[in-house]
Structure formats: structure tokens, C-alpha cells
Amino acid sequence: MEYVILMKDDFGGFISRLAKLQKLAAPVSKGYNNFSFQEVSSGDEVALKYIPTIIPPKKFFMPRQETLLEFNTAKGLEVKPVVEHEKITLFGVHTCDLAGIQCINMVFSIRPRDYNYLIRKRKIDIIGLECNEYCDEYASCCLVSSHLPSGGYDLFLTDLGDYFIAHVNTQVGEDIVESIKYFKSAEASNLEELKSLRERKRALFKNEVPIEPRLIPEMFDRAFESGVWKDLEERCLACGNCTNVCPTCYCFDIIDETDMDLKTGRRYRNWDSCQLEPFAKVAGGESFRKERSARQRHRYYRKFRYPVSKFARFFCTGCGRCSRACMAKINLKETLNSLLNDRYASKPFINDEI
Amino acid sequence: MEKTIIKESNYRIRNARVIKARQMTAHEKLFEIALEGGENLDYEPGQFVIVSLLGVGEAPISICSSPTKAGSFELCVRAVGKVTNAMHRLEAGDDIGIRGPYGKGFPIRILEGNDLLFIAGGLGVAPLRSLIKYAFDNRRDFGKIHILLGCKTSEDMLFADELDQWFKRMDVHYECTVDRAAPDWAGHVGQITTLIPGVHLESERTFAVIVGPPIMYRFVIKEILAKNIPERQIFVSLERHMKCGMGKCGRCQIQNLYCCQDGPVFNYAEIKNMKEAI
């Protein structure tokens, strides 16, 4: 059973049963067109039409604060490495966020492997949800080809009007379908409808920036000294919003905290951001990315250049969160466009056909 | 959220003990450390460990002893912040946690058979000492050895007693300079760069190894290049803010390189065009 269908009328029942199986998180509305993945127990809490949540689902994979060790120094050094984890199903993960999860999976899977991450990841089941339309003007998922599903889920739902069609990708997905009971197997006509939706999407989702994606790394190779970064220096407030909301930003700090007895305590890691003043400062006071322009540049290179060498993919998922969250309205698509218009950075690469 | 104790963890620390602690200058203290159970720390010169003081934090510190010395290793620590100040309060017999060794050390196999030019500024002598001691212990494997050291004043000089011995050795050329001289200082006065022009080098078979504060590199390298030493025969060791030591936390990133994994020792030719490196 590779494809199954779920009638819309059964959606409420589906969510309630899912929530009974294990903890369930799904996008919920916070008002003002803001959404957030939160624990839910019924269908009416779920926002089926939503634009990317404030914080991406990475918060389940690498929690904002995560204990690594527990210690007791009362008698010698007594240290226990620990991992915090829970069984949870994520419902409604968009394709851009699936891509984001795939990115951090890679980061924490290459050697030295991060056991805390890997153990936690195994406990999370993922049910994807297709975007039939563009979220808003900030999205750039087509540029990085994350507007269509390409794995990274157990079950993937596409809204086809009266019903959802679901792609069953893993045994876990199969088990969910089995135990929920609302699903029927898909007919050929259903698959046809899915196909035509994807066709429509291909027409609708166009490269948001007029450059062929394979040329982006080269553009960045030439863009290091571009004046575009100087412009960001003036605007960026260094608030760190862009990195905190990015599904592929994973920098962290490691912090010790003792209990009041000053003997027992824990060591945890905490999300951190390359945009913040103290991030790259060394003890001598030297900061290697002191200017906000250098920090912004670093962020863009960490999305479009460096990971291409290391992981052979972009670490931008086109979700548009960074641009949405930026008070100074620093906009990813605009920055890329400015680079394209920067004659040193882009001259040879402009592709007129796009 | 459940919490489970795990065996395999990247953050597991090895229990160790300070077996000797000696105040060297007003700000630096030298520690000799042994791993629990007499285990050897398997390391190369130029590598670093992450020292762990539970409840205070962690700090990357270069190993300043040579792996030829078994049973224990040494760290030279300058008190600047949380961990390093707390470390300065440690004495012989105190517990300490160790992770590592981490990073790429000096490329010994490449250096072997060649002349060596060591240049260190300030605390840079610590990681370099590991290699210098290694070279002394395997003296036959190397050609000529030049050591140039610089520090602020003679009071800030690290390993002063050892330096005296180096000075006496037949088989090394050693010079030292201070920025500001005390009345009883008989040696050179001036920046470390002033020492370089006077050194007689065979450029094609000399490998330069430089460790010092960030501002030092650019000037020193300029002088060395002026001596016709090829760029790929220059090695540097860089310091960056670091947390995990495993190429994840993102702090030590220099463009697409991670100082903790791809360094801290870098070949100059490979990083010279990297804006954020030197």
C-alpha cells in the first residue's frame, strides 16, 4: 500500500486517534498569521493552511536547551552522560521543513556522530503535508527545490479537495495507517489527481531568483567582498532572529549550571547564533566577525556556499522564515538579487532565460 | 521528556588529576595532568584537549608537553575568564575532566628531514613547546632548528628555566626578544619581527611554524616570505572561540573550515586568501 486516502470528514477522527497513540504536535495558529508547532489532541486545533511556523520543527530534534551531562563533584568526579528524548509524532510538516530536518540530520550524523541527536531523532515520527500554493512572498522553496516532497517522512499527506492522499514511505507510516483505520487504498484516479496537482505546482512554483541554482556557489565565490554586505551592516540589528528561526541553523553554546549546593548540576547545550556580538569573540577580546556585515555574510555563506562543499546541498530550504522574522526587513531573495546585480559577484552567471 | 543515561556520548569526559601545578607568571600557570588509571593521552604535538571543570565549564587548551613523555601531559593556562580563572585555583591532587585530544596537530611527517623555524609570541610558545620538545627528543630526524620567541616583558616569559637550557644547546639556534625591557634584561628589545631578518636560513628546506596572538601573524609571515620561504612551508596554529571541539557548534568556523577539526594547525598556503583566518 504505497498510497492511501483519508476523507476530509475523517480528519478530526484521524487527529484524535493519532494523539491517543502518542504525543502529537502540529501547527496551531497564534494569531496575526503566526503559527507554531504545539501539542494538540483534536483536529480543530490544527491549522491545515499555515505559513511556516515561527520556530521550525528543529526544536523537537535539537531542543533549545538540552542536557548533555549530569554531574556530582561531592566525591571526586561523578559524571553521567544523558540524553533527553520523547516519543512524539509531528503532523503537518511542510516540504521545506522536511528538507531542513534532512539538513540537520546530516550535520549530526557525520563523524563524530552526535549520539544525543541521533537517539532523539529515532523517536520522532513525521507526517508531512504538501503546500498546494505559495505561502507568501517570502518563500523561495522552488529555488532550492524543496517545494516538492523528496523523502524525510513516514507519511505524507496531500490535500486533494474532499480527501487527502497519503504517501506511505516507511514501516512507521504503514503502522500509523494500520492503527488509525480511517485510510482506504488509493485508486488510479486519485493518483491521477495527485499527478495533475504536481503539474500545476510546477507551473505555479517558479525560481524566485533569476539564477540557475547550480551557479549559486560560484556566485558566492565571487561575492565575498561585495558591497551588498556593507548595506546589511547598516540595517542588521544583530538580534539573531534570522538564525533562531532558520530550520538549518544549529550553532550552540555549552553551559554548566550547578544546583544551589554548588556540587551537583548539569551541562547543557543551548541554541546560539553567529549573529550575536559575543559568538566568535576569543578571550583576548578579538572578534573575527566583529562587523554585522561579516556576520550576515557568514550566515548567507552558511546557507549557500559552505554546505555545498561539505554536504553537497544548500542549507537554505526556502521557507522564508529569516525574511519574515527580520525587523529590518533584510530579505533573502532581495539579497540574492542584489548579489546578482553586483557586477563582480555575478556578471558571468546571469541566466537570461530564467 | 524522558532522560536516559547513555554510554556513548561525545561529551563524556575522562577523569584526570592534577599532579603538579606551578605558577609561572602573574597570569599563567603550568599544570601536569595524569589520566585516571594511568592511561596515556594519545596525542600529537599541536593538538589540544578540552578541559572540563564541572559546574564552571570547558575550555580548549593546547597540550604543551611532548607525546614522547609518557604517563602525563602538561597544559599552560592563562587566566582570562571563567574556566581559566577557576583552573588557576587548582593544585596538585585536584580532580579535572579532560575531553580529547582534538584537532590536527603539526605535520610531523612533513617536517621530518627539514630545517625548522619556530616563531612564537606570548602564549603561543605553549603549543609550540610540544613540537619543540618532540623535535629535541627526536633530534636526529630534523635538520637545523631555529627558535625565535617574543613576549611583552621578561616577567611574562614562559618556561624561563627551559629557555635557558635551549639557549645553551649546541644544536639549536635560539633567540628571544621583549617589547619592553626591565633594567636587568640583557637580550633583544623590540617586536619579534625584528629578529627574523638576522636569521640565516636555507629557504627551500626550511619549514616555519608560527604560533602567537592574532595580530602577530600578518607581520611575521611577511618577514618570512621575504626570506623566500615558500607559502606551503609555513604552518600556523589559530585560536578561535570553541565549544564542542567536533565541528558542530559553529563557533570556531573560519569560512568553510572548522578550527577544531581542520585545524588548529593550518598550512598558510591553504588559508592565506581566507578573509576571516588571519
Add this chain to the structure above:
Amino acid sequence: MKKIKQSMNINVEYLTRVEGHGNIVVNVKEGRLQECRLDIVESPRFFEGILRGRSIFEAQHITSRICGICACGHSLASIQAAEDALGIAPSAQTVKLRKLLLHMEILDSHILHIYLLAAPDLLGVKSFIPLIETHNKVVRRALRMKKACNDVCGVLVGRHVHPISAIVGGFTKLPKQKDLNAMHNTLTGMRPDMEATIDLISKLKFPEFERDTEYVALVNDGNEYPLLAGDIGSTDGVRMNKREYRKATNEFIVPHSSAKHTKLSRESYAVGALARFNLNYEKLHPNAKETASVLGMKPKCINPYLNTAAQLIESAHCLEDAVAIIEDFQNSGIDYSEEITVGLNEQKKIPVKAGNGVGAVEVPRGILYHNYEIDENGVIVNADCIIPTNQNLNNIERDMHKLVPELLSQNHAKSEEEVTLALEMLVRAYDPCISCSTHMIKVGFVC
């Protein structure tokens, strides 16, 4: 008056276990009481002065910083004055939630006072620190009860010290069902501790001293124990609208104090738990009346030391009434459409008008008045706050004037230390909040 035998000179600099800085000065020379006063030496913070030029919508944020202990009370009085000036009538839901907040404020403050500030005197130690050793359970109970109030405020308005979500017009965040449940659990869980507290206090012996005075508190015609709203009333039969608060307080300056004094029908009057008890006993929750009978208290009680006991009675009332309010919400639910967005008016997105408004709220230590005059942009042009402690200062001094000779003339006259302690205890019984009271104001602009 009997003859005073001794000469003594008492100067308690920086009176402890009260909020803010005050000194007690007593000077007895060859049997004659020459001087007896409570100096307020807290350096003034000019709150009324700095409010000028600020938006009426941030007044409560600023005035809450007059006092950390009654921050919620200041907020509520300030909000009431602002709404009065703007002509906004809060919704029934908002009023109910505010009542809940005020209950928590009073409960929290009374617990703090009873246990940490007053109990050490009654137990004959210098502070609660030695009690950790000797009365560990008692100390733990006090801290637990205090934290419970704090936790409820945390859920309701973000925090107890300087509440966040209670603003002009209503609340920026309304409690969810699970929040209601959490608050309910916390408060019902506090009942055994409350019983134990009553049990403890009923066994302690309060000093015997009486002086008849005028007691002033909010009064109303309904059945509700008036805290958040009402007219100004007194045991001497005064009844007036809150807008006439200046006539009810008659502030005047005395040279030795950076806080003003007040009077009404007589030379001085008292506000606070005992005043409320004396005026509104009938409207207390049955549990509170029960507590009063355990403590052997009936209105009109004129022993100022028993203010602490009246606080306990009120604590029982506030706890039960708070539980009732929450249960009511649990049953009827909360209307979330009432959640308001902060700052809209302030940023001129909703028009405002000029006006003058008064807030009168019963905070732990008595009636608190705030009065603002605003221009057509909602900017404060004049501000006035009259704090309960100020209203009590005059009365405290009158008590001292009666108490000192009594102490010295009894059959076995008290030593200087004993007199000092008795005076300190007297002052503390009023639970004065000196940081609040140093604000000062003259202008008479109220309509």
C-alpha cells in the same frame, strides 16, 4: 497621667523589618515625654513629578514601581484612575480577574507580614533567620504560602512584583483553562497551611494596648467585602465619594518626615486590615468570621497591635473568595475576545480624550488613592498618589504618645530596650511601607 520616672533617649535608626527607611525618635527627660515621633528618611523618588509628560497608558507600569510589595495594588489603583479619566468602563470579566489579583496581593502581603515581619517579635527573636533552626516547619510554611501566591500571580499577570499583563482596559493575556486549573490547585492546596497559620497565631499573645481612633476604609451598600471599589467610609460616620478623597485625607507636611501626614474627623485616623475589619466585618467570608472568633476578635477593635490578627482574618477571606472566583471561571469559561493589545492608544491608534480620574483601592495596608489629570493626547499633566502608610503615620505617632507613658508608668516600668521593642512592634504592626509613602504632593486640582 502618672509620672514618668526615667529619662531615656531612643533613636532607632533605620527601623528594620519594614519596607523603606524610617527612624523612631523618643526623648524622655526627667519623667516628661519631650519628643516621640516616627521620622521617614527614605530619599524621595518624585513619582508624581516624573509621571508628568508620560502617557496615561504607562502610568500603571511606572507607579507599580513605587512599591514592590504592593505593586499589584498600585497597578490596580493606577488603572482605575486612568480608566476613570478616560471614561472607560472595564468589563465584568476584567473586574473579576482584577479582584482575583487584588486578593492575591493582599494574601501575599499579609503572609509576608505575619510570618517574616511580625512573627519574630511575637516569638521573641530578631528575625526569621533564627526561626529556620527553631521553627523550621513554620518558616517553610510561610515561604510555601508566599510562593503559592506568587505562582498564582505568575500565571495570572506574569509575576507578582510589577505585574505585566494587567493594563488599562483589561488584560493582555487571559488565563487558559489549564491556567485556571493550575491556580485552583495551588490555592486549594494552600488551605491546610492557612489552617495551621490560624492555629499558630491564635496561640500567640499580642501586646495589650488600646487607643480609640477613627478607622477609614472603603464601604459599599452591597454584600461584597469592598476592596476594589466603594465609597470612603469611617467609623466616625463619614461617607463620601472617592472623588472627594482630598477632603478625606487633608494632607499636611510635618518637618521631620519626608512623608506627609493626614487626618479626617479627628486628629488622626487609621487605615488597613483592622480598619476594614472594623467597618466591613459583616461582609467577610464565613471562614474569615470563623477565624475572627478563633482569635477572639470583634469589631470595633482598637488595639493597633491586632492589625496583624486582622490581616490573618482577611487572608482567610481572600483565599476563599479567590477560590470561588476561579471556580466560577472554570464553570463559565473565559471570553478570549476580550484580550487586549497593549499600546494601541498610546501609539494614537485609538483616540483618547482629556480628563481627570481617581482610583481608590484597598491594598494590603489600606486605601490607596491615585489621581491623574490628562490632556487630550492622554499625556499626564498632573498626578497625585496618597499611600496608606502616609495616612497611618500620624496615627502611629499618636499611639506612641499614649504608649510610651503607659509603658514607663506601669508598676514595673519597662527598660529602654523593652520600650524600644514595644515601639518597633507597634510601628511594624501597621506594616508600614515607607518606600511607598515618600512621594509628596501639594497641588489641588481634583474636580
Add this chain to the structure above:
Amino acid sequence: MKRPKTAFFDLSCCEGCQLQIANFGESLLDILDIIDVVEFREVMSEKWDKEIDMAIIEGSVTDEHAAERLKRIRERSKIVIAYGSCATIGGVNGMKNSFDLAEIRKYVYGDGYKFFPAAKTKAIHQVVKVDYFVNGCPIYPPEFERVLKNALQGIPYYVPDYAVCVECKLNENVCMYDRGIACLGPVTRAGCNSWCINNGNICYGCRGIVSNPNEKGMKDVISKYGIDMGFIVNKMDMYNKCRELKHEED
């Protein structure tokens, strides 16, 4: 370790920060286990005039008398911890610095104003050296606890030098700017876990301004959202007026 002799002092303030400590509940006893409180006027009658290991000071300096008192405390204290906005940045007491001192005294005290001296409000570190800062109005208890532990361990505490927005985003609040409301989060030091925004209010800047704010960028943002600059400056002055003053130490 010996329990350090600890004294709590209050200068001009609302004493709300002390209260935050009382609000620790039973875990206050754990704290009292590791420190030896020798003076705490609000809750203790005991007084102490000898050497102090740790002086924890609340409130701002608002007159000469307070400045002198503070200097004497500093002289006999090994460690000085400033806590609360009043102490660390001047806080709401600083608002009076916007006025002519004589005028404001007259407004509040009438003709007798000359009896009530006042000086410009200062934060504690503008008068004496401070070793630890616990910012906030009121202090955020978990941060106070952390600072206390760091002080006991003899290691520094760095007040976060990045914006409240960081914590606010992580708490997934709808940004006030999205709601058309101005908020001081982008220029205010984090560390409070975006307390006010979590509860539906804006950030008022009570923890002081980050050390290197992008003032031009902030102005752009403000004008982009159609907010009056004077309005923001006025808001900023609510807590941060004292930053304009010179430090006595310098």
C-alpha cells in the same frame, strides 16, 4: 567552603527585588544554607558593621548621603553585586533626570522643597566598582540564582549582550511589530526570557541597552513601521536615562 558573610542593602528603590528573593519559596532555605546573611534590613533586625564578603545592593543613588553610604559599603565588601534596574542602570528613578531638579522638588514638596535635597539619579556602578550585575525590573529569579552561584564559585557572570528578541523568538511569541506595536526588545539586553512579551506586553528596556546597538538600523525600523521616534526615545528613557551620565570612577 565557608559560608560567605552576605549583607543586603537598599538604596532608593521599591524593594521589589528583595521581594523576588523572598518569593523563592522553600528553595530560599537552600540559598540560606550556603550564605550567611548578616544584614537584611527588610526582614532582619540584626545589623553588621564589619567586613562583608558579599554585598548585594538594590536601588539607585539619588542623593549625596546615599553616595557616601554606598562608598562605605564598597570599602568593607569583597564582592559587590548590584541587583535590579535601579542599581544596575538607574531604572525608573532615572526619569527624574529629565527634569530640572529644583522644579521637580518644588512640584512634589511645594515651598518646603529646600529641605529635601536630591541629586541626579545614578546607577551604582556610576559611583563605585561593581563586580556582578543582575539586571531587570524586577530581577529574574533564575538569573539571580545563577549570579549568586557564580559569585560563590568565584567566576564572572556576563550579562547577555544580545537582544531580548532572541529569547522572544525562541518562546515563539508573535512579534509586537507584526501586531503594529513598538517594542524595545531589539535593543535591550536579554536574560529575562522575554518575560513581558510572553505575557502580552512589550519590552520596556528594563535590562539596559546592548553594548553595541545599531542605532541607525533601529531608527530605520522604527520609521518603517510608522512609529514616532520621539515616542521610542521617551520609552527608552523610562529605564535608561542614567546612561547619559558620566561615571564617578572614570
